[in-house]
Amino acid sequence: MIKADHVYKTFKTTDRREVKALVDFSTHITKGEVVVIIGPSGSGKSTFLRCLNRLEEIDSGEIVIDGVDIHDKRENINKIREEIGMVFQLFNLFPHKTVLENVTLAQIVVRKRSKEQAVETARGLLKKVGILEKENVYPSQLSGGQQQRVAIARALAMHPKIMMFDEATSALDPEMIGEVLDVMKTLAREGMTMVVVTHEMGFAREVSDRVIFMDDGQIVEEGTAEHFFVNPTHERTKLFLSQIL
Amino acid sequence: MSFNKRSLITLAILAVIVGSAYYFFARKGITYIWHWESIPEMLVYYGSKSAEDAEPRLRMGILMIGFVLTLKISIFSIIFGIIIGTIVGIARLSNEPVTRWLSLTYVELIRNTPLLVQIYIIYFFVGALLRLSAFAAGTAALSIFAGAYVGEIVRAGIQSIHKGQMEASRSLGMSYAQAMRYIVLPQAFKRIIPPLAGQFISLVKDSSLVSVIALADLMFQGQQAVARTYHAFEIYFTVAALYLVMTFALSMATQYVERRLAISD
Secondary structure, eight states, X not given: OEEEXXXXXXXXOTTSOEEEEEEEEEEEEOTTOEEXXXXXXXXXXXXXXXXXXXXXXXXXXXXXXXTEETTOTTSOHHHHHHTEEEEOXXXXXXXXXXXXXXXXXXXXXXSOOOHHHHHHHHHHHHHHTTOGGGTTSOGGGSOHHHHHHHHHHHXXXXXXXXXXXXXXXXXXXXXXXXXXXXXXXXXXXXXXXXXXXXXXXXXXXXXXXXEEEEETTEEEEEEOHHHHHHOOOSHHHHHHHHHHX | OOOOHHHHHHHHHHHHHHHHHHHHHHHHTOOOOOOXXXXXXXXXXXXXXXXXXXXOEEEEOHHHHHHHHHHHHHHHHHHHHHHHHHHHHHHHTOSSHHHHHHHHHHHHHHHTSOHHHHHHIIIIIIHHXXXXXXXXXXXXHHHHHHHHHHHHHHHXXXXXXXXXXXXXXXXXXXXXHHHIIIIIHHHHHHHTHHHHHHHHHHHHHHGGGGGGGTOOOHHHHHHXXXXXXXXXXXXXXXXXXXXXXXXHHHHHHHHHHHHHHGGGO
């Protein structure tokens, strides 16, 4: 479903140094697979996610999703993005819109659904993430965990084929992490194709099919969550895991 | 309002300043005979205007006619100023270098030359070429002038919106234009209401400059009335008060809008 091959991505910092975010990065993700990407900050995890829906342009290589080369300038990127939901670390809800409007807006203006249809879909999803009673409040009145669940509902409302989570629980207070992870686990069990950047190894162990450990823009080691718990091979991986576990 | 020791001291200082100013002018011995009674008929009067229009009825006086024209010019300039400013603000942030340079050139050109000169150029040069009326030329000059300032305010407003908002919109499949229209601009406009209000209040006052192209606005009519009656103090005080009515109403209106939009905070 997702084929990333030999992807290179370099950032220029403000003092004109070059930072290699992705170096010859290749991975294939099949339909229904739940892939967790871990690694120290600055290792290129988020960059990879952002390249998957072209929030970042790649320097070279190829990313093909469902047979479409998404970095091909001739492709309509907006059409591709409809199929890829993204959940951000800082939620990025629309603060001037109510919870319900947050979830219906893109359905109406992008998917061209009728208002009634959009509201029906939105209510269903808000119920699923357990926050239906808050549909008429503004995001600023919600807790972080509630906001993130709304953000997940908003992404799901487009009925995407892939869901990406960019450190979705990193900005949350500890007691709220569980409620967001529960929603993510439900999605994973329902067969959604997911690419998840996270430090939550418990989540990886419970639902992931594969864990990728990245450092310096490259894959250092990949395998099942069990593999990482039981016998990680690289020193770098062992060091990292000892720090986060 | 509650008064404490500090506000009493402030009031005392104020009283001393006003008192000494009055004493100073009184000693100077200015003898001016006030003719406030000539003002009301400059606002509204009951009577006939000319031989052709002789039927007596309630009519607008000279200052009120000027007031209405100033109001019209101001409203048109504010509307066009917002339109031009929004386009320029977005253009200033374009990825396209030519668009960016063009909009920057416009902003710098307009902000760094006097409005009075711009009014003359637009009326006598552009206006003559395109056969613009004084009203059209005056409104165009003020709109173009306001557009440059509003453009910079809009640009700052857009830049103040966290880039995650644009990214979230785009990740949902919205185009750049849709993200701007539904997500970024509404939030930006809410944030820039205070500086915009200041800009538009300035614009109402700056509109008095169009009197130089014989556009019969409030300022122009005031000058005419002074030339006829020599009641300079009364008339200019009245003209100032009429500008104040417009700018104060604008202030109140923007504060109301700001309060209404604050519900999502």
